[in-house]
Amino acid sequence: MSERDYCSILLETASAVLEEATFTPVAPCQQSGEGGPSRIVASVRFCGKANGSLEVQVPASLARLIASAMLGCDETEVTADQLNDAIGEVGNMICGSLLRRLGYSANEQSVGPPFVGDVEPLSAIPGDPVGAISCRSRPVGKCTRSARGVHLRVVTGSGVGTLSTETVSLAVSPEHVVVTLRIEEPSTLGN
């Protein structure tokens, strides 16, 4: 499986999780998502046949929208703990879904609890670019390779909706969720 294949799977997985968890369509976009406001980061470590981590970075304001959509409450009612819990759960779901799509079972993979914290604006992933990624004919991210392994980055735009008993109403956010997969032993993947 090529790096591009992994990027496509990561994009599909992250999009599906965000759509199902926040009840709203998610569209790939060209923006890098770097810079801008402070972000909440959830990092999920996995080990076993494949070792690495998955990181989800969400602007704090978008995290509030995501948490309110998941909880079904108003943005103003979301607490700091709920913000962190929501992004941690998103990271957990993306990581589990991704490992399933890559064909790993619980017998050969262990997934740790999400670690969540605040960070300053993103810095670039270290390493040499190895190619742009396209999805639905639009570039959505890039692959880089460094001495520590293969880094796959997918940037998705996100709108967040609120679920009512009968309908879904949508408020589109211009901000972006960044999902980064770090695999320390890429040679073991796909075997």
Next chain:
Amino acid sequence: MNGLLDVLIVDDSRIARSMIERTLRLGRLPLSKVYHASNGKEGLEILSTRKVNLVITDINMPVMTGLEMLETMKTAAPSLPVIIVSSNPSCESPWMGTARALCKPFTPESLLKMVREVLGQP
């Protein structure tokens, strides 16, 4: 099943527990009490003092995992319906025993369908 439904939700994520409870309430199930536990140990403590009709549990949790809790429940409450809702890579594998399983993220419709199935409701 007739009458009101008491449910135990076990998950270390509060937001996941809230999402599950909200789904059950939006599904217009005849809910009475919904108990929350953040790990298997807390779940067993609730089960030792409260009667519930359904357990919905995660797998990966600190202190006691969902599978460890289910192992104890095999003898303590063997006929209690259980639904596993987890992002675990093998959440739909047969090694979950008799429990039904649903992978995260789930759609409200899929969870409600499974709840009605395990409770024998139309």
